[in-house]
Amino acid sequence: MLANNLSEEFLTVTESLVRIRNLTFYRGNRPIYDNLDLEVQRGKITAVMGPSGTGKTTLLRLIGGQLRPHQGQIEINGRNVPTLKQAELYEIRRNIGMLFQNSGLFTNLTVFENVAFPLREHTRLPEAMIRDLVLMKLQAVGLRGARELMPSELSGGMARRVALARAIALDPQLIMYDEPLTGQDPIAKGVILQLIKRLNDALGLTSILVSHDVAEALSIADYVYIVSDGKVIGEGTPDEIRHNTTSAIQQFIQGLPDGTVPFHYPAKNYAEDLL
Amino acid sequence: MNNKTVELLVGVFIIAGIAALLILALKVSGLNYYPGQNTYQLTASFDNIGGLKVRAPVRLAGVQIGEVKAIAIEPKTFKAVVTLAIDSKQDQLPTDTAANIQTEGLLGSNFIALSPGYAEDFLKHDDRIEVTHSALILENLIGQFLYNVNKK
Amino acid sequence: MINQLQSLGRISIDTCTSIGRSGLFLTQVLFRKPRIRRSFPLLIRELYSVGILSLPIILVAALFIGMVVALQGHNTLAKFGADAQMGQLLALSVVRELGPVVTALLFAGRAGSALTAEIGLMKTTEQLASMEMMAVDPLWRIVAPRFWAGFISMPILALIFNAVAIYGGSWVAIDWLGVTSGTFWSNMQAAVGFRVDIVSGIIKSLVFGLVIIWTAVYQGYDCVPTAEGMSRATTRTVVYASLMVLGLDFILTAMMLGDW
Numbered sequence: 309m310l311a312n313n314l315s316e317e318f319l320t321v322t323e324s325l326v327r328i329r330n331l332t333f334y335r336g337n338r339p340i341y342d343n344l345d346l347e348v349q350r351g352k353i354t355a356v357m358g359p360s361g362t363g364k365t366t367l368l369r370l371i372g373g374q375l376r377p378h379q380g381q382i383e384i385n386g387r388n389v390p391t392l393k394q395a396e397l398y399e400i401r402r403n404i405g406m407l408f409q410n411s412g413l414f415t416n417l418t419v420f421e422n423v424a425f426p427l428r429e430h431t432r433l434p435e436a437m438i439r440d441l442v443l444m445k446l447q448a449v450g451l452r453g454a455r456e457l458m459p460s461e462l463s464g465g466m467a468r469r470v471a472l473a474r475a476i477a478l479d480p481q482l483i484m485y486d487e488p489l490t491g492q493d494p495i496a497k498g499v500i501l502q503l504i505k506r507l508n509d510a511l512g513l514t515s516i517l518v519s520h521d522v523a524e525a526l527s528i529a530d531y532v533y534i535v536s537d538g539k540v541i542g543e544g545t546p547d548e549i550r551h552n553t554t555s556a557i558q559q560f561i562q563g564l565p566d567g568t569v570p571f572h573y574p575a576k577n578y579a580e581d582l583l
Numbered sequence: 584m585n586n587k588t589v590e591l592l593v594g595v596f597i598i599a600g601i602a603a604l605l606i607l608a609l610k611v612s613g614l615n616y617y618p619g620q621n622t623y624q625l626t627a628s629f630d631n632i633g634g635l636k637v638r639a640p641v642r643l644a645g646v647q648i649g650e651v652k653a654i655a656i657e658p659k660t661f662k663a664v665v666t667l668a669i670d671s672k673q674d675q676l677p678t679d680t681a682a683n684i685q686t687e688g689l690l691g692s693n694f695i696a697l698s699p700g701y702a703e704d705f706l707k708h709d710d711r712i713e714v715t716h717s718a719l720i721l722e723n724l725i726g727q728f729l730y731n732v733n734k735k
Numbered sequence: 736m737i738n739q740l741q742s743l744g745r746i747s748i749d750t751c752t753s754i755g756r757s758g759l760f761l762t763q764v765l766f767r768k769p770r771i772r773r774s775f776p777l778l779i780r781e782l783y784s785v786g787i788l789s790l791p792i793i794l795v796a797a798l799f800i801g802m803v804v805a806l807q808g809h810n811t812l813a814k815f816g817a818d819a820q821m822g823q824l825l826a827l828s829v830v831r832e833l834g835p836v837v838t839a840l841l842f843a844g845r846a847g848s849a850l851t852a853e854i855g856l857m858k859t860t861e862q863l864a865s866m867e868m869m870a871v872d873p874l875w876r877i878v879a880p881r882f883w884a885g886f887i888s889m890p891i892l893a894l895i896f897n898a899v900a901i902y903g904g905s906w907v908a909i910d911w912l913g914v915t916s917g918t919f920w921s922n923m924q925a926a927v928g929f930r931v932d933i934v935s936g937i938i939k940s941l942v943f944g945l946v947i948i949w950t951a952v953y954q955g956y957d958c959v960p961t962a963e964g965m966s967r968a969t970t971r972t973v974v975y976a977s978l979m980v981l982g983l984d985f986i987l988t989a990m991m992l993g994d995w
Binding site for chain 2: 782
């Protein structure tokens with residue numbers, strides 16, 4: 309039994325695609341992250357949630373190597389990202405797809421050209437093959453018929469789907485979603501959620517989902533981290549989170565206006581102020 | 584705007600730039616004399632070179648056949664030694680050719696005018712022009728004029 | 736009093752770091768491994784949008800400036816009976832000063848601000864960040880082609896300006912004001928030296944081009960990614976580039992006339 313436990317632990321260690329240890333990051337004098345620990349399991353959807361302004365986008369940028377932490381390690385497949393040289397960093401990035409909040413589509417290229425971009429830049433595939441790959445990716449997100457449109461002609465939800473097709477163009481191992489559900493109508497939300505889940509399972513991806521849409525994120529995540537004030541204040545499976553009794557977490561989950569995050573901005577006594 | 588049109592227009596653009604350069608070179612600056620290709624050198628000493636500068640033209644009968652290459656001071660005689668670069672095709676200048684410093688127009692810059700003499704031998708590379716006339720200095724002229732007027 | 740000194744110190748340090756950052760930026764843009772086959776089509780596209788689309792304003796400006804110089808020059812020279820010097824006046828003022836400087840100022844205003852806005856917008860809408868995350872270096876793909884396109888276009892535009900301005904002036908002088916064609920052109924040719932005037936004009940426009948395009952591209956790349964940040968960056972491009980052009984013009988003219 310001991311042997312079994314040991315081998316399980318060994319498996320768990322190599323099961324994490326992304327491991328973050330002791331992450332500390334300052335913006336100016338403000339600590340955004342303070343000794344943060346986080347693990348993303350292979351093949352699973354990990355949601356990172358928390359109140360606005362806690363720097364969730366910053367976390368994705370740190371994982372992708374666009375920002376350098378002041379302290380701590382960020383390991384992807386065992387390689388520490390902040391210590392990598394430019395060439396190695398670019399190599400790792402080819403295995404990561406990222407969906408930005410405003411889709412980041414290139415406005416001077418058509419939908420087709422946008423999805424073909426990473427294929428053209430990183431591979432020497434013949435045109436015919438690129439065409440087939442692009443059409444396949446567009447089909448996966450349901451926008452094959454929109455391939456000649458320009459990004460300005462797309463709705464927000466459609467733009468995000470195109471960006472998703474582009475992010476999976478090179479068949480990455482890891483995909484990061486930065487607030488993909490924000491500002492979408494219920495149908496669009498449903499579409500994107502379903503795509504995230506389907507792609508994760510069908511392509512064997514690992515997904516990190518940053519969001520503050522509680523119900524939606526909890527519905528597809530396999531593991532959840534709640535981050536506030538630079539620290540993890542709660543983690544676990546969606547069920548564990550729903551039943552977590554920490555008041556901060558409950559306030560966030562239920563959307564209560566007052567609690568650990570107070571309603572009133574710090575001010576003098578009301579009576580004193582009026583007089 | 585498809586690729587072919589763009590490339591065509593960019594090509595036209597660059598050609599227009601080169602054409603402008605040629606126009607400026609030929610029509611505006613009159614670039615048609617290339618010194619230094621086949622030249623031989625002569626020297627001449629002057630009491631006063633006035634406003635003569637390096638690269639000033641050297642003319643024979645009004646036609647440019649060379650330019651001033653260098654200007655220096657002769658330490659013993661305190662005269663100005665001017666080195667002229669003359670086009671090799673003009674190799675029949677008599678040894679008693681005179682070099683005068685003249686002015687372009689009334690207020691223009693100085694140049695060297697060569698007046699050929701009647702000798703039978705010709706000037707060769709590194710020869711010295713013996714007969715020289717310095718530049719006309721306006722102040723000296725005025726001074727002379729006033730002196731003459733006062734004498735009366 | 737202490738506050739003033741403090742803010743003066745802070746501004747100086749900020750300016751120094753900004754200049755240093757822009758210098759580093761420039762070296763990163765210049766010294767990238769060029770992938771010629773890939774970069775060439777990008778360069779051609781940018782030459783079109785930076786160079787050719789600036790042509791209309793340059794041509795119109797050149798024409799009118801040439802004509803005005805001819806008019807003004809004639810007005811004054813005729814009083815001294817020296818209107819045979821028209822050609823010389825026109826050519827020297829255009830080739831030495833007006834050509835490079837006016838082209839540079841117009842270029843900064845038109846192409847410089849457009850470049851800053853374009854790159855700034857790409858930064859604001861996270862296109863640059865997504866390109867980075869796709870392991871494509873935006874400095875190589877977006878910034879460098881625009882940089883080289885601007886650097887190559889400037890002297891070409893200045894030369895075209897010179898030619899058009901001189902021809903415009905010659906029409907006014909010869910056809911309208913009655914200066915004799917022969918004296919006009921021959922006096923001009925006698926006064927304008929190729930190496931001294933025209934080549935120094937080209938050198939000036941190369942230096943101006945470098946400064947303008949560097950400012951434009953850096954301000955766009957470094958701007959605060961909001962609408963307000965972008966508009967400030969665009970203004971800064973035009974203002975800084977124009978002032979630097981005028982300042983450098985003085986320095987270069989002093990160097991060139993003072994015998995280099």
